[in-house]
Amino acid sequence: MKRLTEFGQLEDPSFSAAVIDWQKSHGRHALPWQNTRDAYRIWLSEIMLQQTQVAAVLSYYARFLERFPTLHDLAAAPSEDVMAQWSGLGYYTRARNLHACAKRVVEEYGGVFPSEPALLADLPGIGRSTAAAISAFSSGTRAAILDGNVKRVFARVFGIDEFPGVKAVEEGLWRRADALLPAEGIEAYTQGLMDLGATLCTRSKPDCARCPLQDRCVAYATGRTAELPVRKPKKTIPEKQAALLVVIEGGQVLLEQRAQSGIWGGLMSLPELDGHAVRGALAIDAVAPLAGAFGEVEAISALLPLVHVFTHYRLHIAPFQVSLSRRADLPAPYLWWDLARIDSAPLPAPVKKLLLDLSAPSLF
DNA sequence: TTCCGGGTGT
């Protein structure tokens, strides 16, 4: 039964009981870093298991311990040896931090890992979750882990339908993780959460039929296991602005040959002024100096702005029509192009459309 | 090809 407390409604001893029971009967018990309180071996496994699955870690773990049987061996080893042992596991900052951490534990703690999670988390390569795991397994400290597996389990069980990477959501997850800790049996509970996420509550095709939390799982009850946890939102596309000048004189339009690299590389386009999309007098002032370089300006008027979407950003285009009373002599990359054959110009689609729209409806 | 991830650097 849930217990309402003055601290919130998060405590629920039956949650940890279900995890612990399941871990004892169906969890993993024979991994090389289990059934020991040796902080060195536990720490090493936790670092290797960051971003890396058990199957990939097994052989590295064995070889690493063969080469560096104790923390002192590791701390005293040349860094090339450490890196060589790590080679192939990926995420090599883990190896550099591992070595630095070994040296610091020897220096600052006489070669004995501290048991306090806060002290562990101060060491290189050890964050809050890894500190809690090391502390729980090596000294039975009651501390909450919250790695990717646990986030996934919580997001599904509690039906959290916001991206867990958002700070406030993650804080809420940590509060739940703390509140759900068992009074007894932190080792089996911590291992159980890890095992659950790794073996049943997997990212795709979770095995809900075997899950000890099925009867309390919001995602299961609502058929949303495939949608939870909410995926990381695609980062918002940057917005860029550019002013384009439509300089028309004598039935010709002024074009500019673009550089080979960058957007619209090698195509022709209209003379462009980056970072100017605002309409109105201010924008016309900003555009006037460029227009002036093309001849004696008679008038400048803003045309309807348009938006062009690229894969990596959104371009807000503010076109301005410029009429000249006299053309300046223009060197490359500028050239005049007959409006009558604008259809055959190598122009980007939105620019061509702009020019066609401009010349087509002109009913003379 | 895209998604994912714990800790760190910015």
Add this chain to the structure above:
DNA sequence: ACACCCGGAA
């Protein structure tokens, strides 16, 4: 708050 690492999975 975000990019990055770099390898596996989908």
